[in-house]
Amino acid sequence: MTKILRYRLKPEIALDEQRFEEFVKGKVGEGAQWKLFKRSIDARSKCVQVNVEIALSENGEDPRPFAYQKPDNHVENKPAVIIVGAGPAGLFAALRCIELGAKPVILERGKDVQARRRDLAAINKEHKVNPDSNYCFGEGGAGTYSDGKLYTRSKKRGDVTRILEILVAHGSNENILVETHPHIGTNKLPKVIADIRETILSRGGEMHFDTRVEDFVIKEGELRGVKTQDGATWEGIGVILATGHSARDIFYLLDKSGVKIESKPFALGLRVEHPQQIIDQIQYHCDNRGEYLPAAAYALATQTHFEEVKRGVFSFCMCPGGFIVPAATADGEVVVNGMSPSRRDSKFANSGIVVAIENEDLEAYAEEGEFRALAFQSEVEKNACAIAGGTQTAPAQRLVDFVHGKVSNSLPDCSYQPGLASVNMRDFLPESIYERLKFGFKNFGRKSKGYLTNEAQVLGVESRTSSPVHVPRDRDTLEHVEIKRLYPCGEGAGYAGGIMSAAIDGEKCAEKLIEAYLKI
Incomplete structure (x- = not known):
């Protein structure tokens, strides 16, 4: 006991x-x-x-037993499950397939976790975006090089402890099992991802990098496989589609192939960066947090009204002691995201501050049909890029200047490596987004004295908060509502919001697919 x-x-x-x-x-x-x-x-x-x-x-047993054990079975000769995407949803789906006696075959458009580093460096230093290998695409998915936070707000999603134990079994620090807000860190997570890959390969699974899906093999209402850019066809007992929230080409391919998709609400805004000391002072009520307390985090939210429409403004992916990184997936767009190393020892704190976007807010894009949210997202990203000079330089403005609609004469030091251009954000942000953000920052300044300061600055644009497209599936079977053997999964399909929820969803999809089709 x-x-x-x-x-x-x-x-x-x-x-x-x-x-x-x-x-x-x-x-x-x-x-x-x-x-x-x-x-x-x-x-x-x-x-x-x-x-x-x-x-x-009280009886000599382990007081906190570790339930998970790596699978010891081998599946190289078992029926194959095709998994598109090697983010957390895809990787955890693969591990679960092995446990249940199926062979996972992962097709990843990007590179392995080590090789990705060169492409990330090219974005930061040369402003060159590889559309298949960047902060969003590649082994481990977007979370690998953009923070590695392990938060989930809903215990109803599944067994959170199991996911954490799997990460520990593959090299993560055991502290993630006890912390309220567990965090691996961008500098540590790649090693964990590589260890998960080794487990998959050593048990007979397959992983293929630089392998982009360009077509689906649909026969009599069933998805029997996929075709890749090299002309190869990959078939299995079913397909788990775990491509992430930024795989726009997959959304268009689904539509072209007659697979039902839907426009989905998401959120869009800016990323704000403060000196970490300011956030520490606000959160810990002291001038210096000392040597024991970690870099402080925050969560802020408010409701705004614009033209009699109520929408939320809230913090997203807050990164204490972190850095802002370029998260575009193509040239001609600017997207920013945040990350923190395991020690969270940067002198900066950053967070997305975003506005909820509902489908009814997108009437101007009605002709885009189910792609209206995606079209809106893409347009704002391209406008942000254009106003800042057409590279990965990000548009920026001091925070108080943003609220007053004033171009900043100078910008403070910043963690964003590609560089900044001082602009007036309202010149490219839609009016409703700008006004709601302005109200939100004022509200946050009243709630947290010292938050609204010109020592902080905002960068644009924080737009990849979640997928702008939903791929509908049956609530019970998790199979697509019309196409059999297709299991839309994770963030890209609209069923997750981070590493933990995506990993849990990947496991569930693997379980349902195998339950339905392994014996056929």
Whole structure:
């Protein structure tokens, strides 16, 4: 049996490994078996505390047992499941296929996680975007080089602990099992992804990089396989489509192939960057957070009215101690995203601040049909690129200047490597987006004294928050509503919002596909 003990401790005790161990031993005894079970920082009052839970064994058993074990079966001669995309949805679908006795064959348009680095460097230094290998495309998906946060707001999605344990089994620090907001870090996640690949390959699965899907093999209402750019055809008992939120060519291919898709609400705005010290002062109520507290994060949200229409403005993918990175997937567009290394030791804090976009907001794009949200998203990205000079230089403005509609005479230091161009954001942002963001920043400044400052700046455009296209599937079977053997999956199909939820969805799709078709 395991007993849970709860304590509220000062950061210098809870977050110092040696002092924390001494504290626990003083409470439970020198020879007791215990493990840290949960840990969270409570900064609601001026005196920051850390809530900890200790799992104490009362019968000599492991107080926090590790349930997951890597699969030991081999599937090289088993029926194949075609998985399009090697992001978290695709990788975790592949692992689950192996466990259930099917052979995963992953087709990834981008490069392996190590080779991607050269293409990321080319974006930052040379402003050259490889449309198949960038911050969005390649092994591990968008999360690999844009933060690696492991948050999910809904426990109903599935077994969160299982996903975390799989990551630990493949090299992640065990701290992700206990932290309220677990985070691997952009510098550590690539090694974990490579280890997952090794598990898949060593058990008989296949992974093919630089392999872009360009057509579907549909026969009598069933998706029997896909065709790639080299003319090869890949067939299996079914296809898990896990291509991510930026694979626009796949959305157009689905439509061309007669596969039902739908326009989907998403969110669009800017990314704001503050000196990390300002966010620390706001969140921790002190001038200096000291050596124990981590870089502070925040979550902000408000409701706005523009032309009598109510929409939310909220923070998205907040990255304490992080960097802003270029997330475009083609030349001629500027997209920004955020990331944090594992130590979160950058002097900057950044977050997307975005406005909810509903289908009824897109009447001007009605002729685009189910691509109206995508067309709107693309147009704003291209306008942001054009106003900043046509490269990966990002349009930028000091935060107070943005609120006042004033071009900044100078811009502060910034973590965004390709460089900045000082512009008036309202010259390329749609009026409704600009006015809602302006209201939102004012509101956040009232809520958090010091947030609305010209020491901060906004960069554009934060537009890849989620997929602008939804690929409908049956609620129970997870199969496409019209095309059999097609399992739309993860963020690209509109069923996930990050690494954790995408991984869980990948597992579920693999389970349903195998349940339905492995015996056929």
